[in-house]
Structure formats: C-alpha cells, structure tokens
Amino acid sequence: MAPRVLVSDELSETAVQIFRDRGVEVDYMPKLGKDKDALAAIIDQYDGLAIRSATKATEKLLSVASKLKVIGRAGIGVDNVDIPAASKKGVIVMNTPFGNSITTAEHAIAMMFAVARQLPEANASTQAGKWEKSRFMGVELFNKTLGVIGAGNIGGIVCNRAVGLHMKVVAFDPFLSDERAKQLGVTKVELDELLARADFITLHVPLTDKTRNILSAENLAKTKKGVRIINCARGGLVDEVALAAALKSGHVAGAALDVFEVEPATESPLFNLPNVVCTPHLGASTTEAQENVALQVAEQMSDYLLTGAVSNALNMPNVTAEEAAVMGPWIKLASHLGAFIGQMTDEPIKAINILYDGTVAGMNLAALNSAVIAGVLKTQNPDVNLVSAPIVAKDKGIQISTTRQDKTGTFDAYIKVTMVTEKRERSVAGTCFSDGKPRFIQIKGINIDAEIGAHMLYTTNEDVPGIIGLLGMTMSKNNVNIANFTLGREGIGKQAIAILYLDQAIDPKVLETLESTGMFQQVKALQFEVA
Structure with missing residues (x-):
C-alpha cells in the first residue's frame, strides 16, 4: 500500500505533484492546519504530515496520530512542532534549514537601506500629497561600519553583501574563527567593541538563554549615538521597551524589525515611532524561498516514506535502518562527547579532531561525526541538527578531521574528541558498554568511568x-x-x-x-x- 501524506498548510502545486510523481498518495488541504479539531479527527489516516507554520503538531495531536511516521516542515523554524513528543512516538521531524538563507539575508539588507533613507515614511508622506524633501535626510551605507552579531549561514551572507556595498564590517560570533573572518572580509571583535564601533547593527543569532535581550538597555547604552538597529532573526533578541526609549531619546537614530517578542505583533512600544520600519516576519517570504523549501520538504518526505532515507531530521541521524540498531548507542555517545566539549568553551573553535578506535571505527562515521559536531555547536545554536551540523561547521571555518585505528587499549571500542581553539585543546573520550549506556572514560587525559x-x-x-x-x-x-x-x-x-x-x-x-x-x-x- 502506498504511503499517504497530508498537506495541511499552503504548499505549491509543484511540491504536491512531487509526492504524486514519486508514488505517494497526497491529500492537499491547506486550510486544515488552522482547525486543530478537524485535523485531529483525520490525522490517524496518514503516514506523513507536510506543514508550514500554521499547523501545530502538539503532543495532543501526536497522541492520536497512530500511523504518523514523519513530519516535514517547509522552512527552518519548528516552534510549532513538539519534537520531544514526536520522538517518543517515533515520528521523525524534518525541516529545510538552508532553503531561505539568501532571502532572509536580503531582507536584512533591504531593511538597512529602508531605515538609512527613511523610505516608508518618505513614501507615505509623498503619497499623502506632501513634498517634504528637507524632512527626510538620510545617511549613506558607503564606508559606514556594520556590526554583525552572528556570522553563521545567514549572517555570513549579510557580511558578504555588506562588503560588496563597501561597508566596514565587524562581526561578533563566539564560533567565528580567524580564517573564516578573513574569508568573509570582516574583522572579528568582542561584543562591546562591536557596540562601540558600529553605525548599523544587524542580528543573526538564534534565541537562546545567552542571546535573549542581547541588545538590552545596558548594551544599547554602549552603542554610539546615532546607531541604527536591524533585527530579522528572532524576536526577544532586542529589549523592545529599551529600544523604544533609546529611539525617543535620540541615542538610536532608527530601527528596522521583522520579528517581535510576541507574534503576531498587534501592538508594540516600537509602533508609530519616527524612523522605525516594521514588517510582519517576512524574512523568508519570497516566491523563490517558499518554492525552494516546499520542493525540498516534498523530496525529503518521499525519500523517507519510500526508501527509509533520512535527511535534515532534527531528531534522528542520517543512517540506514540496518545501521540504526547497531549505531544508536554510539550516536548518543558521540552527541554527549560533543556536548561536553561545547559546554566547556566560549572561544572560537579552529578544529574538531575525532578518533575512532576498535569496532566503532568500522561504522558509519559520517553520522557519528555529525552527532559530535551537532553536540558541540548546539550549545550555541539550538537550530543545528545532525544533518546541518557539518555545513554550519564549514561555514564557520571549523576544520573536521577523522582518524580510524584498530583496537589499542582496554576497551573494544571508544571515541575520543579533541577540540582545538586559539588558546587550548580539550579532549574527552567515551565508550558504550554491553548494556548500551554511553560513559565517559577519559577527560583531559585523566582516566575515569562516569555514567552520563x-x-x-x-x-x-x-x-x-x-x-x-x-x-x-x-x-x-x-x-x-x-x-x-x-x-x-x-x-x-x-x-x-x-x-x-x-x-x-x-x-x-x-x-x-x-x-x-x-x-x-x-x-x-x-x-x-x-x-
């Protein structure tokens, strides 16, 4: 029997046709995602659920999704999916992490132009029959200093575009290496230096405990007078009340926001202030981006339902069904080793060296490497998953090396991870015992036996x-x-x-x-x- 997929949000006809062409039965009901009761009444008929942001895949919905095997999110954000609940139900959650990177970066650049030249206000004034040429005195981007907070995938594209505009670019990112900064043509700085130097500041980091209100009242006070702020990343990165106060005082000359702490944003302390540009979370809203992520999610879900191939999963590595039974405990261990190293440093990472000894050296090392890298990077960026981790590491200029060796010590197999930064090396090793439980066996060269x-x-x-x-x-x-x-x-x-x-x-x-x-x-x- 052919697998069945329900598309409960808007998806292009081309993407829906991909399912049909691959031999997957598909029901296209783009309004259903907004009716949780109607969705819950029929979800038990489907093997796959393709969504955007309107559908909420909650624990309650998943509890009645008896046949569901995979949820595919056309886009990167999965706030509308209860991933722990999906994992417990054995449902794979996939996203499309890189389909809208260029679109989001371009929106940030467009917002920077808009706030530099007060375009929305000038447009409204002109269309109202006024001719207030002297009122709208803008500033050039040329030769100005752009401070980029977060120089990962999207932030890196923004850096590239800004350099092309002949801006001076300074970047703050704990994982930005000297080599990657040189490649981007930017100067790597600490946050306080960026705040003091930048004429424009744009944010491109995920929302975590460390980044929440990274532009707080205290940090906004450290910026130069006349700075302009752009946020097309996540609501909650900027203290909106503090930003409104800084705009009213004249310390901040302008702000452009595509995201807000509470969305939909029907009210905000930033609304109706002069030289504030606001858009309704349009970062990924271009025809090209929406089509790209739709086609990608259709291909990924079809591959999994028809062949078992897994890609861009947030709760499962890229391994075959045969490998999964053997590799499961080792993938957990690899992730724990990476998480240990990642939580122990805030310094830019130059390299991650992974040693596989004994029987584990004969396994699917690509999946194990991804688990290690994701464990390291996830402490700073929770959006990183087992598939995107190697790409994110490459974008950050982190060198990954892998060594296999025959059994050399007490254990039949073990994994050792060494992280190299500008200042030091850190290492941790672990193994899996016969009970399948991962354990740390060495830290900093000191032998231990620690349950995780x-x-x-x-x-x-x-x-x-x-x-x-x-x-x-x-x-x-x-x-x-x-x-x-x-x-x-x-x-x-x-x-x-x-x-x-x-x-x-x-x-x-x-x-x-x-x-x-x-x-x-x-x-x-x-x-x-x-x-």
Missing part, C-alpha cells in the same frame, strides 16, 4: 584532601541529590577532576558557593539530552 546523566557537575582542582567532603556537603546543604560520583587524577598531588551525576539541575548560586571556596580551578554545570 541529564544534569551533571564537573570540577577540576589540585589533588588535596577535603574535596569529596566539600562537594558532598555543599550538595547536601542545597538539597541536591547525587546519583553518581566519579573521581580521577593525574597522580598524587597533581591535577584532579570530579564528575557528579545529579538528580536535578543545579542552581547557579551553588556553583558560586563552590567557586568562593578557592578550592576549585573550574566549576561547571553540564546538561545532556539523555532521553
């Missing part, structure tokens, strides 16, 4: 008495239960490490308490996706 949990605490110190008691007492006083406790050291009186597997997330104040003792060189809370 969702919430962990990592510390380094000189090997002196009292560390175990101090850690145990501090956890006890703060009502944090220790599920497992692992120690390792280079030798008596030398470098030592401890890894605590905790039952719950640790409060930052507990970390501050440990740091204040002066006994530790490093104290770090770590999070791992263990489900």
